[in-house]
Amino acid sequence: MGKSVAIIGTGQTRHGRRQDVCYPDLVKEAVEAALEDAGITLKDVDGVVLGTMPSMMEGVSSTHFYFAEAMGSVGKPVLKVETCGSTGQSIGHCGFFWASSGMADIVLVVGSEKMSEGDGQATMNTVFDPFFQRTFAAGAPGVFTMQSMEWMYRFKIPEDKGREAAAMISVSNHDNAMDNPHAHIRTRVTMDDVKNARIITYPVRLLDVCPASDGACAVIFASGDKAKKICKKPAWVKGIGFRGEEFFYGESDKAIWMSATEAAKEAYSQAGIKDPLKELDVAEVYNPFTYQEMIFYECFGFCPRGKAPDYVLKGTFKKGGRLPCGPSGGTLCTNPIGATGLIRMAEAALQVTGKAGARQVEGAKLALSHAMGGVDQFNGVTILGSEQ
Amino acid sequence: MRKVAITHVAQSSGAESRESLMDFTYKVNKEILDKAGLKREEVGCIIAGSADIFHSGLSCANAYDWDGIGAFMKEGSRAEESVFSFIYGCMRIMSGRYDTVLVTAIVKGSENPDNDPITCFYGDPFYLRPLGINESSVAAMQMRQYMNRYGVTEEQCAKVAVKNLGNALFNPYAHVKKRVGLEDVMRSRRLYDPLKEMECAPKSDGVVAVLIASEEKAKELTATPAWLKGYGCSMDYFNPGDRDLLNGQLKAAAARAYKMAGIRNPEKNIDVAEICEPYAFQELIWCEQLGFCNEGQGGELIDSGITEMDGSLPVNPSGGVLATNPYPARGLYRVAEAALQIKGQAGEHQVGKKVKTALAHSTHGFGGQCHSVVILSA
Amino acid sequence: MSIEKYKIVEGQVKVTYELALGRTWSHFYDCFKEGKIMGTRCRKCSRVLVPPRSFCPRCFEDMDEWVEVSDEGIIETWVYVNMPFFAQETKIPFISAQIRLDGCDSGFTHIVGGVDMSDLDKVRAAVKLGGRVKAVWSREKKGSIRDIEYFEPVK
Ligand SMILES: [Zn+2]
Numbered sequence: 070m071g072k073s074v075a076i077i078g079t080g081q082t083r084h085g086r087r088q089d090v091c092y093p094d095l096v097k098e099a100v101e102a103a104l105e106d107a108g109i110t111l112k113d114v115d116g117v118v119l120g121t122m123p124s125m126m127e128g129v130s131s132t133h134f135y136f137a138e139a140m141g142s143v144g145k146p147v148l149k150v151e152t153c154g155s156t157g158q159s160i161g162h163c164g165f166f167w168a169s170s171g172m173a174d175i176v177l178v179v180g181s182e183k184m185s186e187g188d189g190q191a192t193m194n195t196v197f198d199p200f201f202q203r204t205f206a207a208g209a210p211g212v213f214t215m216q217s218m219e220w221m222y223r224f225k226i227p228e229d230k231g232r233e234a235a236a237m238i239s240v241s242n243h244d245n246a247m248d249n250p251h252a253h254i255r256t257r258v259t260m261d262d263v264k265n266a267r268i269i270t271y272p273v274r275l276l277d278v279c280p281a282s283d284g285a286c287a288v289i290f291a292s293g294d295k296a297k298k299i300c301k302k303p304a305w306v307k308g309i310g311f312r313g314e315e316f317f318y319g320e321s322d323k324a325i326w327m328s329a330t331e332a333a334k335e336a337y338s339q340a341g342i343k344d345p346l347k348e349l350d351v352a353e354v355y356n357p358f359t360y361q362e363m364i365f366y367e368c369f370g371f372c373p374r375g376k377a378p379d380y381v382l383k384g385t386f387k388k389g390g391r392l393p394c395g396p397s398g399g400t401l402c403t404n405p406i407g408a409t410g411l412i413r414m415a416e417a418a419l420q421v422t423g424k425a426g427a428r429q430v431e432g433a434k435l436a437l438s439h440a441m442g443g444v445d446q447f448n449g450v451t452i453l454g455s456e457q
Numbered sequence: 458m459r460k461v462a463i464t465h466v467a468q469s470s471g472a473e474s475r476e477s478l479m480d481f482t483y484k485v486n487k488e489i490l491d492k493a494g495l496k497r498e499e500v501g502c503i504i505a506g507s508a509d510i511f512h513s514g515l516s517c518a519n520a521y522d523w524d525g526i527g528a529f530m531k532e533g534s535r536a537e538e539s540v541f542s543f544i545y546g547c548m549r550i551m552s553g554r555y556d557t558v559l560v561t562a563i564v565k566g567s568e569n570p571d572n573d574p575i576t577c578f579y580g581d582p583f584y585l586r587p588l589g590i591n592e593s594s595v596a597a598m599q600m601r602q603y604m605n606r607y608g609v610t611e612e613q614c615a616k617v618a619v620k621n622l623g624n625a626l627f628n629p630y631a632h633v634k635k636r637v638g639l640e641d642v643m644r645s646r647r648l649y650d651p652l653k654e655m656e657c658a659p660k661s662d663g664v665v666a667v668l669i670a671s672e673e674k675a676k677e678l679t680a681t682p683a684w685l686k687g688y689g690c691s692m693d694y695f696n697p698g699d700r701d702l703l704n705g706q707l708k709a710a711a712a713r714a715y716k717m718a719g720i721r722n723p724e725k726n727i728d729v730a731e732i733c734e735p736y737a738f739q740e741l742i743w744c745e746q747l748g749f750c751n752e753g754q755g756g757e758l759i760d761s762g763i764t765e766m767d768g769s770l771p772v773n774p775s776g777g778v779l780a781t782n783p784y785p786a787r788g789l790y791r792v793a794e795a796a797l798q799i800k801g802q803a804g805e806h807q808v809g810k811k812v813k814t815a816l817a818h819s820t821h822g823f824g825g826q827c828h829s830v831v832i833l834s835a
Numbered sequence: 836m837s838i839e840k841y842k843i844v845e846g847q848v849k850v851t852y853e854l855a856l857g858r859t860w861s862h863f864y865d866c867f868k869e870g871k872i873m874g875t876r877c878r879k880c881s882r883v884l885v886p887p888r889s890f891c892p893r894c895f896e897d898m899d900e901w902v903e904v905s906d907e908g909i910i911e912t913w914v915y916v917n918m919p920f921f922a923q924e925t926k927i928p929f930i931s932a933q934i935r936l937d938g939c940d941s942g943f944t945h946i947v948g949g950v951d952m953s954d955l956d957k958v959r960a961a962v963k964l965g966g967r968v969k970a971v972w973s974r975e976k977k978g979s980i981r982d983i984e985y986f987e988p989v990k
Pocket residue numbers: 877878879880881882891892893894895
């Protein structure tokens with residue numbers, strides 16, 4: 070086997086609408102924060118990995134050129150890795166493999182997005198093929214709504230129950246974001262606020278949906294030996310999984326969602342996890358849509374198929390519950406897409422190293438982080454732990 | 458560090474294709490799996506090399522690529538530049554988690570806008586792009602500086618196109634197949650003076666797949682593995698004005714690769730090189746920076762014939778990027794061609810000398826903002 | 836240095852493509868002109884896929900057996916779209932749906948029409964998961980996805 074790998078530092082920008090900085094400066098803000106957190110300088114970095122959304126979203130193509138200075142990569146090897154919404158997990162995985170391969174000791178991984186400058190939904194639509202599905206596509210909300218409807222129908226979840234549980238997810242994520250100084254949306258909402266919010270794509274309402282955020286995240290990976298030498302409390306990479314299903318939406322069953330299920334299974338088997346609900350202390354699930362978050366709970370084995378609303382209503386995934394999900398406020402309150410999956414990983418690292426401040430889950434030792442990409446096509450999962 | 462080798466190579470025909478990008482991709486991937494006698498399910502993981510919307514009309518290119526590269530429910534990823542994809546695939550094997558990785562690079566230039574409008578979007582929206590800067594215009598400025606600083610002539614630069622297009626006549630997978638003389642190149646349109654039309658790479662359709670494997674697996678799969686010996690990469694400053702266009706990051710990238718491969722005298726130790734030369738004169742500059750000759754001696758290098766197919770250090774026997782330019786895939790084409798030379802499977806464009814060590818180079822960005830160097834050996 | 840208002844540059848980008856449908860998808864749309872929906876069958880897993888594929892993404896084998904599927908099927912899932920965005924090709928509001936055509940093993944994306952769109956309750960009464968729908972073909976067929984105007988609930 071290759072070398073073990075740990076995360077030795079993370080950094081995030083203040084996420085939100087950031088017209089006070091140009092795009093490279095936003096990236097730099099996250100990189101500087103991560104270097105400071107790890108207590109290293111750019112000189113110590115052997116390689117840099119970047120990921121963002123595609124050029125249509127960025128307004129610039131091949132952003133690794135534009136960000137060369139901002140991400141501290143001048144004179145260094147770089148890799149540019151992208152898998153749509155799951156980019157954040159994919160670049161983290163790349164950082165892991167680079168350090169594990171022995172080709173580098175310290176790898177800086179950067180994910181970023183300036184959603185306020187581009188058009189997220191128009192970009193999403195160009196992920197669909199131009200010959201068949203693009204004509205009738207309705208961006209991310211359209212797809213996620215169709216999936217959620219299919220899921221509720223399949224498992225005979227009454228509409229009211231699904232609505233109630235989804236609203237509860239929105240309320241608890243918004244509550245959690247109040248504890249996170251980096252979060253974009255920091256306002257409390259009530260169950261009634263969610264249930265009466267403007268309809269986006271029925272039954273999904275405005276407060277069921279993530280915002281479009283500007284933000285960047287940087288995570289520093291080190292080979293095990295190096296990590297032990299320079300970091301008091303690293304977050305160890307215990308397991309990683311990434312799966313993709315067919316391109317055409319409609320070809321595979323999205324109520325069961327094979328890619329999400331298998332990606333988690335792969336990560337669990339590497340981490341030696343048999344009962345995730347019992348063994349995991351905290352999870353940062355990629356949740357741009359409340360309803361969809363429940364499908365992930367089922368795919369990740371947090372509860373049986375079709376039972377997520379019951380578990381949600383019991384408070385299983387709330388702060389203080391059996392398995393707190395999204396103590397950061399999650400994607401629902403902050404979504405700079407290219408950074409989002411990496412933010413999940415950074416938040417998981419903060420939790421298992423006891424550095425999560427007001428949003429800390431007491432005594433967290435094992436955490437799941439996750440991101441999803443494409444038209445419900447890709448899922449990436451990373452398990453981090455406090456022990457090697 | 459675990460050893461890694463290229464075991465098999467497959468590529469699409471050089472001709473423009475009317476197949477859909479998905480089918481075009483599938484054919485080459487099917488071919489390489491058949492060649493290796495592997496089923497899709499048996500491959501450890503799959504890495505795509507493709508660029509998004511401007512190179513396909515599709516955002517998040519990996520989404521559409523996924524089926525054709527055989528990645529359904531497999532561990533996989535995508536890197537934008539195809540040598541990035543290659544080295545990422547190698548890292549996955551070195552990590553000990555996989556024994557085989559299929560790396561595929563994909564593009565259909567025939568469906569896309571021209572290279573110049575595409576590379577224009579490398580520029581930032583506030584400064585470079587409004588000025589109309591693109592890869593070709595920066596290259597032309599670089600060429601003028603090169604000729605001026607070292608006294609290299611326009612004819613010497615043009616000779617690279619003559620050599621490479623001549624080599625392409627022996628490569629069944631090349632795109633542009635045209636016998637050209639020095640006069641033809643010199644008289645071709647001055648699109649970005651001093652750069653002439655025939656000194657600029659075309660845009661091509663291309664799918665290239667490379668199967669890489671761990672030591673044990675490679676020996677099982679092929680009698681002629683091409684081993685990865687060295688890799689180096691380096692990124693330069695963004696604004697062309699912030700750097701010396703004639704002294705970029707290639708030296709740093711090459712130094713890393715040579716150190717890893719234990720190469721002290723590249724001119725002697727390397728038997729053949731596949732170099733990324735989207736603009737003819739760049740082959741000369743890159744050869745200098747790779748240490749094939751001294752600084753400013755690129756003109757004499759081409760005059761000497763050393764880099765011809767039967768020379769002592771053949772450069773671009775495949776015809777290079779000037780003959781075939783599937784932009785994001787072109788780096789992996791260089792790696793694949795270097796591997797074929799080592800395997801002795803380059804067919805009519807197999808170089809005359811015995812190949813023990815081969816170099817593959819890739820660059821993209823204004824004036825070569827980023828360079829990667831790969832060393833393979835028998 | 837004090838800045839009163841941060842500057843913003845507005846820009847729009849337009850580039851053109853000529854995207855090839857290739858043999859399989861060209862044939863699919865040629866058949867549309869005759870009012871036929873064709874899929875391909877995988878010899879290995881025997882799934883029939885629409886849009887047709889030249890290869891099975893799962894088995895990674897050629898798929899060259901053509902099968903005509905019905906222009907009628909059931910709604911697997913649907914979404915009422917009332918969200919406008921740049922370069923949207925269909926005018927809102929519209930109902931996008933996954934339709935499992937009879938004789939086919941994948942969902943076909945199209946729109947559901949012929950229902951009163953004036954309010955959401957009426958839409959929900961007419962469009963049901965698991966409900967049957969049938970293609971309404973346009974009179975003039977050009978060999979494109981629009982040759983089917985929409986799918987209509989079967990009464
Ligand atoms: Zn099949």
